Amino acid sequence: MRRTDAGRIAGRAALGAAGGAMLAAGIVAGATAAVAVALARRVITPPAVHEEPERILAVDLPRGEIVLARSDEALMPGRYSFWFDRDAGHARLGEIVEADTKTVRRRIEAVDFGRLERARRGRMNGWLRLGPWEFDHPYENVVVDTDLGPAPAWHIAPEHPRGDWIIQVHGRGSRRQEGLRAVPVARGNGWDTLLVSYRNDGEAPDSEDRRYGLGGTEWADVRAAVAHATEHGAKRIVLMGWSMGGGIVLQAVLRSPEVRERLVGVILDSPAIDWSDILRFQGEMLGLPGELAGVVSGVLGGRTGRRLTGAAAPISLRELDPVARAGELTVPVLLMHSVDDGFVPIAGSRALAAARPDLVTFRVWEGARHTKLWNADPGLWNGQITAWLQELD
Template structure:
């Protein structure tokens, strides 16, 4: 359900409306851009506390098993989706589109997990299909991964076939490990044990000393700790899979970890390949001058920027840019991204695929939005992973 980077736009709008840009700033375009850059930078690395209900509920017919929602780019997508409503007090699953107009879309209600859907007035759609391993009807263990920030909770789901093949699943920004449960069945069918991890500042794992995201530049250490945990429990071949910002995290782990020799491949769903692309895309979508987005990158990448953002250390964006660093990748990569992502542009993914056709298998989607590829076309998504795993060199 990773929503990518909509947080940037909301914060910039809030900053303007709240008067953070005061009269003096408004008198100078350069000063206003500088203030907005600082606001944007701080929000980029500040963990989300609460997500907004962004779609209106037009009608609910529990007897007919239908819900009618305001038409949005996400609400009209075919497939099965999670629907949180009434400020996260309720959760349901919605399925096929039954009727659609330019103003509203009626979908099948698959089930209501909790809350009073009949009273819902607003909600938000997400790609979660399972709230926990119990929804998959598989045996699992709650385990703790000893990371540099402290013990981080994870779910361990063993393979049906004895062996040393593992996959470590890393969720995106602003969501939790439930996002990655969709991938467990296909990996389990292929004989992989799944380790679904949390990482610093995600709301489940311990908070870092500064309480700020590193956009992959720090979180990779928690993935390295997960690799060490897996190795200590019998893993001999490890696939890393990352969703959205989780993609940036696993790419760092695959290239920087002292345990990287255990990694045999990387799977990326709607990943951040280059943060400059993402920040510029969000700025453009809001009609902001390019100097605001580039200024935010400058704030985040300089030591003095910590006075504004609260970071203890600057972020090395050159190290996070895997279009420029494409030549350094030396493991097979399965890369899946939708052109209409809406939060993390597919330009970085396409550029990486062009630069490294020798190791990158690219599955493009046209209509699937951000991290909803499985929901939109489950069969193609699962088959792509199964085919890619079957082609991995064995040790």
């Protein structure tokens, strides 16, 4: 074979190898982009159906016990709601009776509706109470006038109102029942409680795109709630946010002069502060590389990504970073987060506390899961809030 022919063959082989490598790289890039789009859509789309990760192995109603497959959630200390049959059934579970390497046996305190003995899966939830009617004191059904229309809320006053209001903002995929756990401690310290709904949560009016803004749009509904409270006698206001509700609260504080006018403090329970870190953490939980979070951030913030996710406008995670604007905070903050959260990493809370140690009272928990600090130790949780509220007086 002549050298020229050999050269041509070698060149073709090299081109073929390069082409194969480029094709493989293209396939990988395409797959990464597809996964990033799917994750981006997932995080901003309100869940139509909740997952039921807990497996029910046995139910003994006469003895008032349920056996669950061992999991981090099944092993949580305390009392919880337990939803089953795609939220068509609801029970209340008490403390753990027994646990081994494969199972967890818990008390059944009540079955409110549904056939628990027929269920095979369910989910643990921190609400415990289904509504304010379960308290032994009056409440009001009220309406907050938001930019999108009337949003339902509950107002619960203390025995001797004095114009101090706590506005409760629930988290992603949750509803205003989430904040009911804080009503007794608020009322016991003389504070009114307003538990609000916000756009796309299944109770308040939907936005046109029916997508979460991760705090970047929902904050306007908190501004409306503050206006409602002010019109109904609030002189001092504390905003309390759970999970994504914490991020919403911080955006309301940083973006709205009307919110800051009567604001005297902020309470955050397991808050979603650093969305880039949350996306990385949740991606890794799904077995995805941590670097994917940057791609997801690009999808959410890009114009092309907006068409792929269904969002009405790009969502810049950088603009949602309250740590970068921590210098603008002017009121005390009580921040409670567990190192065992399991859903929202504590790193964002640590960063906010480090940025404003003069304002942030940071309570680090251990052994509690996401937004379930009260369930794990109600006495400690109530005590931390009571001590902080008393410092405001």
